[in-house]
Amino acid sequence: MKSWFADVWKWRISYLFIAPFLIAFIVFTIIPVAMAVGLSFTYFNAIEFPTFAGWMNYQSLFSQDLVFLRDVLPNTFKFALFVGPVSYMLAFLLAWLISQLPRTIRTVYALAIYTPSLTMGAAMVIIWQVMFTGDRTGYINAMLLRWNIVDSPILFVTDKDYLLNVMITVSIWSGMGVGFLALLAGILNIDRTLYEAARIDGMKSRLQEIMYITIPMMKPQMLFAAVMSLSQTLKAGDIGVQLSGQNPTPGYAGQLILNHVQDYGFIRYELGYASAVSVIMLLMMLLITKLCWSLLGTKEDGRDTDRE
Numbered sequence: 001m002k003s004w005f006a007d008v009w010k011w012r013i014s015y016l017f018i019a020p021f022l023i024a025f026i027v028f029t030i031i032p033v034a035m036a037v038g039l040s041f042t043y044f045n046a047i048e049f050p051t052f053a054g055w056m057n058y059q060s061l062f063s064q065d066l067v068f069l070r071d072v073l074p075n076t077f078k079f080a081l082f083v084g085p086v087s088y089m090l091a092f093l094l095a096w097l098i099s100q101l102p103r104t105i106r107t108v109y110a111l112a113i114y115t116p117s118l119t120m121g122a123a124m125v126i127i128w129q130v131m132f133t134g135d136r137t138g139y140i141n142a143m144l145l146r147w148n149i150v151d152s153p154i155l156f157v158t159d160k161d162y163l164l165n166v167m168i169t170v171s172i173w174s175g176m177g178v179g180f181l182a183l184l185a186g187i188l189n190i191d192r193t194l195y196e197a198a199r200i201d202g203m204k205s206r207l208q209e210i211m212y213i214t215i216p217m218m219k220p221q222m223l224f225a226a227v228m229s230l231s232q233t234l235k236a237g238d239i240g241v242q243l244s245g246q247n248p249t250p251g252y253a254g255q256l257i258l259n260h261v262q263d264y265g266f267i268r269y270e271l272g273y274a275s276a277v278s279v280i281m282l283l284m285m286l287l288i289t290k291l292c293w294s295l296l297g298t299k300e301d302g303r304d305t306d307r308e
Contacts, residue, residue, distance in 0.1 A: 033282065040276035046269045057276035068277070071252035072260045075164055076234065079256060083171040084230040091176040091225060095183040096210065114181060128170050129243065132156040157243040160253030167239050167254050177232070179225030186221030187214060223296040230288045234281060237262065257281045 008015065040057055042050035061068055098109045131139045134155035141153040156162045194213050203209060215222065240254025241247045248263060249255050255263075257277065265274030 036275045036278050036282075038275075039272050040279045042272045044270075044272040044275075046271050050272065053272060057273045058280075060273070061276055061280070067252055067255070068260055072255050072257055075253070075255055076257045078164065079168060079171070079236065080230065080233045082168045083236075084233040087172045087176055087233075088179065088226055088229045090172065091180040091229070092183050092222070094176070095180055095187055096214070099184060099187040110181070110184060113176060128166075129157070132166055132243070134158055158246070158250050160249075160251035163240060163244060163249060163254040166243060170243070171233070171236060171239060177228070179228045182221045182225045182228070183218070186218030190214060190217045219296050223292060226292040226296060227289050230292065231285050234258075234285055234288070257284075 039050060041052060041054060043053045043056075044050040094113055098106050098113075101109065130137075133139075133141065134157060135153050136142060136145060138153065138156070140156070141150075144150045145153065154162065156166050190213070194217070195209055198209060198213060203212070235258055237256045237258030240249045240256065240259065244250055244254060247267075248259065258281070261274050261277045261281065263274075264270045264277065
């Protein structure tokens with residue numbers, strides 16, 4: 001114990017520098033997660049003191065909650081399956097294309113692509129609701145009617161057959177965000193002499209450069225972008241409510257797992273059950289992060305350096 005305190009005192013300046021982040025991480029991440037896990041085993045209505053319920057919340061979630069099993073889980077998996085990988089691949093493609101431009105033009109394009117992720121609420125109202133309005137004033141309906149493709153306007157954001165597809169389209173457009181910037185930074189930081197040496201050795205196409213130089217040299221940025229893309233996809237929820245103007249969404253067609261948490265937590269005030277749903281969402285995010293790490297993470301060499 002004395003040696004431990006001696007080590008801490010020896011590196012006290014270093015601990016002082018990391019203290020703000022460590023305190024914020026404990027207060028805003030560790031404690032809320034621990035409280036959510038604890039409350040998930042209780043019945044808590046936000047008025048009475050929580051009472052221990054054991055596994056009842058989880059049992060009800062996977063055996064009796066038909067909305068969760070029939071609508072929320074399939075919607076979330078479909079949404080994440082399309083939005084996460086597609087926005088990730090588009091972010092990489094756009095980052096690579098923009099990296100080929102001169103510096104000034106590159107900065108303008110990077111800001112234009114990244115800005116929608118910062119102004120999602122305003123963009124939702126100004127652009128997408130106007131485009132998908134379910135009457136003749138909506139841009140898409142106006143074009144479809146003008147070209148005689150449909151006879152009457154389509155209720156894109158209030159019809160359960162269209163809402164989730166519209167959500168996927170909007171989220172792909174706005175889901176690149178920080179991951180796009182990380183990929184762009186990774187591409188720009190690659191040593192250009194590697195490409196020159198590869199051309200001297202006979203590499204002729206840009207596709208070969210991407211496969212054998214660009215991707216291997218920026219795996220940390222690709223891992224960060226993949227984790228951010230998929231985790232942000234799982235945390236999406238307000239998009240369906242903002243588009244349809246209804247909570248829950250029509251026929252639960254746009255109901256994602258975060259909407260289910262908000263429904264039970266802030267509308268029904270069943271905070272114990274909402275905590276159980278949030279724990280399941282956390283486990284899903286951890287599994288996805290583990291999968292991304294196994295695909296894109298770097299592995300230790302593992303060789304014994306003491307041997308010749």
